[in-house]
Amino acid sequence: MLAGESLVLPPLHRHWIMLVKALSIPVGVSSVLLIIVDGVAGAFVPADVKVIFTLVMLAAVGLWAIVVWLQWAAASLTITDQRVILEEGIFLRTSKVIPLDRVQDVSTTQNLLGRVLDYGMVEIDAAGVSGSETFPYVKSPEMLRDQVFVLSEQLRRGL
Numbered sequence: 001m002l003a004g005e006s007l008v009l010p011p012l013h014r015h016w017i018m019l020v021k022a023l024s025i026p027v028g029v030s031s032v033l034l035i036i037v038d039g040v041a042g043a044f045v046p047a048d049v050k051v052i053f054t055l056v057m058l059a060a061v062g063l064w065a066i067v068v069w070l071q072w073a074a075a076s077l078t079i080t081d082q083r084v085i086l087e088e089g090i091f092l093r094t095s096k097v098i099p100l101d102r103v104q105d106v107s108t109t110q111n112l113l114g115r116v117l118d119y120g121m122v123e124i125d126a127a128g129v130s131g132s133e134t135f136p137y138v139k140s141p142e143m144l145r146d147q148v149f150v151l152s153e154q155l156r157r158g159l
Contacts, residue, residue: 002082009147011076011087014137015119022068023061030057077122077135077144082155084124084148086133096133102126103152108141124148 037045037053045053070090078085084103086096104127110120120141125132138144 002080005080005082007078008081008151009079009144011078012139012144013076014072014135015117015139017113017117017119018137019068019072022071023065026061026064030061033057075135077138079144079147079151081151086135098124098126098133100148100152100155102128103148106145106148106152108145110141114141 034054034057038050042050074090074093075088076086078087081100083100084098086098088094103124105123105125107123107125108120109123114120118140119137121134121136122138122141122144123132123134
């Protein structure tokens with residue numbers, strides 16, 4: 001953080017639904033393949049092959065879950081009294097900083113499931129060449145939108 005800057009909201013991570021969405025297809029495909037190999041074709045496949053196949057599938061899903069979780073943990077949105085900081089990436093770390101005095105608009109988008117589970121996308125429109133930045137799967141997007149808007153207005157008015 002910069003000198004004289006204070007944290008308004010601790011780093012926010014994406015909603016847990018992102019983890020569910022990223023893992024649903026690999027878990028579903030693995031489950032179907034395991035049912036086919038272990039159940040339907042079980043009489044034709046040797047027991048050793050079934051065990052190895054099951055272990056390989058579990059390892060693949062486990063590794064995928066670790067990668068998804070690391071991506072989730074690495075993406076954060078931090079709000080201070082002077083700026084909004086968006087950070088993403090594990091090996092290739094990107095950081096975008098939006099000064100609060102340059103924020104022109106903060107908008108949110110939520111689908112039906114997002115309204116029920118309280119997550120959505122926050123888009124922060126800033127003056128200058130950076131344009132707008134989006135952060136999907138944010139917990140409580142309306143609270144975040146209101147917080148950024150209030151802080152940017154206070155900074156502009158010198159309060």
